[in-house]
Amino acid sequence: MLPVFFLLGGGEYLFSVFGKQYTIHYPALGFLLAAQVVNALLGMPGSLLITTGKSRVILWITAVGLAANLVLTPFLVLELGVLGAAVGAFASFCVIKTALWVYCLVKLRFDTSVVGYRLS
Numbered sequence: 680m681l682p683v684f685f686l687l688g689g690g691e692y693l694f695s696v697f698g699k700q701y702t703i704h705y706p707a708l709g710f711l712l713a714a715q716v717v718n719a720l721l722g723m724p725g726s727l728l729i730t731t732g733k734s735r736v737i738l739w740i741t742a743v744g745l746a747a748n749l750v751l752t753p754f755l756v757l758e759l760g761v762l763g764a765a766v767g768a769f770a771s772f773c774v775i776k777t778a779l780w781v782y783c784l785v786k787l788r789f790d791t792s793v794v795g796y797r798l799s
Contacts, residue, residue: 704761704762706762706765707761707762707764707765708765709765710762710765710766710768710769711765711768711769713769714768714769714772714773717772717773717776717777718772718776719793720792720793721776721777721779721780721791721792721793722780722791722792722793722795723791724776724779724780724782724783724791725737725779727783727787727789727791728779728782728783728787731787733782733786733787736779736782737779740775740778740779740782741775743774743775743778744771744772744774744775744778745771747770747771747774748767748768748770748771751766751767751770751771752764752767752768752771755767780792
């Protein structure tokens with residue numbers, strides 16, 4: 680519930696207790712919290728892939744996500760500063776997590792998301 684509180688705007692009030700320098704970076708925290716919401720919604724596809732002996736798939740998908748982070752983040756940081764770093768981290772994390780989830784869904788026919796539906 681705490682991430683939802685922050686995402687809905689309550690975090691700005693909490694940060695104001697510590698000073699203005701914290702409240703100006705509130706949007707960056709919003710992107711990092713949104714990444715954790717995606718993490719919670721898509722479940723644990725990495726653990727399923729490790730359990731089924733597909734750790735090499737995790738290696739390659741993570742390498743693609745790292746490449747996305749290395750390409751996106753420097754440009755975003757130059758344009759947006761701290762917010763750009765958060766957006767780059769959010770984007771690369773979502774690429775990795777979504778790709779792992781889709782692989783589990785298509786190849787293993789198993790949904791690791793909150794829905795958790797087993798495809799037959």
